[in-house]
Amino acid sequence: MLAQFADVPGATVWVMLPSPAMRAVVHAAARHAGLHAIDGPEVLRQEEVRDALAQASPAVVVCPPEVFGWVSKLAFLQGCRAVYTCGEDGAGTLLDRAAHFVTAAGT
Numbered sequence: 001m002l003a004q005f006a007d008v009p010g011a012t013v014w015v016m017l018p019s020p021a022m023r024a025v026v027h028a029a030a031r032h033a034g035l036h037a038i039d040g041p042e043v044l045r046q047e048e049v050r051d052a053l054a055q056a057s058p059a060v061v062v063c064p065p066e067v068f069g070w071v072s073k074l075a076f077l078q079g080c081r082a083v084y085t086c087g088e089d090g091a092g093t094l095l096d097r098a099a100h101f102v103t104a105a106g107t
Helices: 020-032 046-056 065-077 093-105
Strands: 012-015 036-039 060-063 082-085
Touching (some): 012 020, 012 046
Parallel strands (some): 060 082
């Protein structure tokens, strides 16, 4: 699923997850898709996230479900192409979309 962003020059996946295990999974998936993943700020303050997004200019953001509303607004204002959620247990739109993508691709 993340491979669809591989044609975006300098595409990065910005990972804003508190769980080290979930961050590692997203980093591995990004590498597998040929993308670079970077960690966002540990503290989820809107001002810091806005400034960090402006500097990073990611193609994709992965954040916890509870901050999706304001993070997605800031990310899309910075030109981000997709924002996915991933909870502590892995549940969220990232896993849901990945499952849908695999089913739609027939693999």
